[in-house]
Amino acid sequence: MQSEHGILAAALGLILSGDADLIEIVVLSLRVTLSAVLLSCVIGLPLGAAVGAWRFPGRGLIAVVLNALMGLPPVVVGLAVYLMLSAAGPFGPLRLLYTPSAMIIAQTILVTPIVAALTRQAVEDMDREYSEQFASLGVGPMRRLSALLWDARIGLLTVALAGFGRAVAEVGAVMIVGGNINHVTRVMTTTIALETSKGNLQLALALGVVLLMLALIVNAGVMAVRGVSARAAHA
Amino acid sequence: MRDMPTELSPVPWAHTPAAAPVLETRGLGFVAGGRSLIRGIDLGIRPGRRTVIMGANGAGKSLLLRLMHGLIRPTKGEVLWRGAPLDRTARDAQAMVFQRPVMLRRSVRANLRFALSVRGFAGAERAEREMQALEQARLQDLAHRPARVLSGGEQQRLALARALATAPEILFLDEPTASLDPASTKAVEDLVARAHASGVTVVMVTHDLGQARRLADDVIFLHEGTIAEAGPASVLLTAPRSGPARAWIDGRLYLDDRKS
Ligand SMILES: Nc1ncnc2c1ncn2[C@@H]1O[C@H](COP(=O)(O)OP(=O)(O)OP(=O)(O)O)[C@@H](O)[C@H]1O
Ligand SMILES: [Mg+2]
Numbered sequence: 046m047q048s049e050h051g052i053l054a055a056a057l058g059l060i061l062s063g064d065a066d067l068i069e070i071v072v073l074s075l076r077v078t079l080s081a082v083l084l085s086c087v088i089g090l091p092l093g094a095a096v097g098a099w100r101f102p103g104r105g106l107i108a109v110v111l112n113a114l115m116g117l118p119p120v121v122v123g124l125a126v127y128l129m130l131s132a133a134g135p136f137g138p139l140r141l142l143y144t145p146s147a148m149i150i151a152q153t154i155l156v157t158p159i160v161a162a163l164t165r166q167a168v169e170d171m172d173r174e175y176s177e178q179f180a181s182l183g184v185g186p187m188r189r190l191s192a193l194l195w196d197a198r199i200g201l202l203t204v205a206l207a208g209f210g211r212a213v214a215e216v217g218a219v220m221i222v223g224g225n226i227n228h229v230t231r232v233m234t235t236t237i238a239l240e241t242s243k244g245n246l247q248l249a250l251a252l253g254v255v256l257l258m259l260a261l262i263v264n265a266g267v268m269a270v271r272g273v274s275a276r277a278a279h280a
Numbered sequence: 281m282r283d284m285p286t287e288l289s290p291v292p293w294a295h296t297p298a299a300a301p302v303l304e305t306r307g308l309g310f311v312a313g314g315r316s317l318i319r320g321i322d323l324g325i326r327p328g329r330r331t332v333i334m335g336a337n338g339a340g341k342s343l344l345l346r347l348m349h350g351l352i353r354p355t356k357g358e359v360l361w362r363g364a365p366l367d368r369t370a371r372d373a374q375a376m377v378f379q380r381p382v383m384l385r386r387s388v389r390a391n392l393r394f395a396l397s398v399r400g401f402a403g404a405e406r407a408e409r410e411m412q413a414l415e416q417a418r419l420q421d422l423a424h425r426p427a428r429v430l431s432g433g434e435q436q437r438l439a440l441a442r443a444l445a446t447a448p449e450i451l452f453l454d455e456p457t458a459s460l461d462p463a464s465t466k467a468v469e470d471l472v473a474r475a476h477a478s479g480v481t482v483v484m485v486t487h488d489l490g491q492a493r494r495l496a497d498d499v500i501f502l503h504e505g506t507i508a509e510a511g512p513a514s515v516l517l518t519a520p521r522s523g524p525a526r527a528w529i530d531g532r533l534y535l536d537d538r539k540s
Contacts, residue, residue, distance in 0.1 A: 178382035180351050182398045183371040192394065196385040277426045
């Protein structure tokens with residue numbers, strides 16, 4: 046058994062030498078997560094904006110449901126997606142189980158409510174401020190939606206970053222639907238879990254360091270965006 | 281208010297008593313939270329005139345403006361635009377500047393562009409109107425600044441220019457100079473005067489007696505949700521007949537018998 050110091054040095058060595066396995070895993074993680082965040086934004090931004098900007102029956106209920114879905118347990122989502130995609134499930138014939146697509150689907154289900162709920166909040170707050178001006182001008186529903194989304198753009202960037210943070214660190218759902226297959230569906234979090242249990246700490250720690258750095262970058266991004274927003278009087 | 285006395289006006293089509301009001305309210309009432317905030321208001325705004333609405337805090341001035349502009353629905357009575365209920369046509373013919381200007385999180389110019397787009401202006405004409413509005417409000421140098429970093433006075437000028445850029449027939453102003461210094465106040469009053477000279481009907485709320493004297497053709501004095509007195513500025517601002525208006529003009533505090 047190596048000393049902790051030795052493990053950390055070996056882990057950093059893996060990162061600095063650009064270890065092929067490590068890079069493959071990091072790239073797949075980013076591909077899956079960025080795809081899921083993109084899909085979540087495509088669905089969640091208009092959905093959240095519509096619930097925040099339009100008045101229609103059932104709007105309050107949808108807002109509550111979106112907020113509740115933010116706390117979906119990942120393993121339950123993983124299980125549900127597994128059942129849908131398994132050979133016996135309704136989408137079995139698509140043969141998506143244990144592919145990156147399955148992981149993207151699971152993460153999208155986890156992140157979309159986050160994007161939608163936070164978008165709804167941001168848009169609703171802004172709409173409260175703008176609504177009389179909009180009513181005075183006679184702004185129609187579609188333009189109202191696009192104008193609010195555009196004016197909330199800086200806040201929504203932090204929403205997307207929050208979604209990214211949640212997805213990239215998620216392990217339960219992608220483990221179930223991806224299966225952690227070497228060279229196919231092995232991402233950072235699932236590899237850390239597996240390699241740690243096998244006692245192969247170098248790779249686990251190296252990936253942990255990469256994950257931490259990503260979290261730092263995301264947080265720095267959020268803070269930078271806030272700074273820009275304050276300077277441009279966007280708050 | 282149908283019998284509002286008329287006087288000679290600089291606007292040619294408004295000087296005959298026959299000039300039909302462009303906007304009328306009939307038996308207007310608004311109840312909220314169990315309180316009757318606007319009660320039985322009948323008034324007519326005549327085209328090309330500047331009507332100033334005065335009254336104490338909470339008298340219902342802003343509510344009346346919102347009702348006339350169709351931002352809130354009356355619980356009683358109706359608002360008529362050219363004899364018909366408020367609709368899309370009325371919306372496009374009206375503009376309002378709020379007491380606290382609402383600026384989009386965009387540049388000064390993009391704020392103008394947004395309002396113009398909503399009102400159906402596009403292409404070269406829209407660009408032309410943007411430039412005109414910037415020039416009128418003397419905001420050319422600030423065209424690309426985020427609108428929300430402008431000072432209060434600059435924002436108020438932008439709000440007014442934005443409202444006027446859409447070529448409204450009637451302009452509602454809710455205390456447009458309430459928190460402005462004398463120079464900014466003058467700039468806003470000049471813009472209003474220019475709009476009026478080009479034929480825009482102006483309805484303005486103000487607490488400033490001097491401003492009312494400078495700008496008003498007609499005055500409506502509100503007291504606790506009803507019209508205490510209405511008439512030409514020359515009469516109402518010099519020899520008011522109603523208790524509340526007289527106390528206001530004299531600079532006294534008017535305390536209602538029922539309350540004191
Ligand atoms: N939506 C509403 N619901 C309940 N009460 C309201 C509402 N809007 C206004 N009020 C009340 O109606 C009264 C008149 O309000 P309004 O804003 O018209 O006053 P104002 O004459 O414009 O006063 P100020 O000079 O202070 O601007 C106030 O007592 C206010 O609290
Ligand atoms: Mg008011």
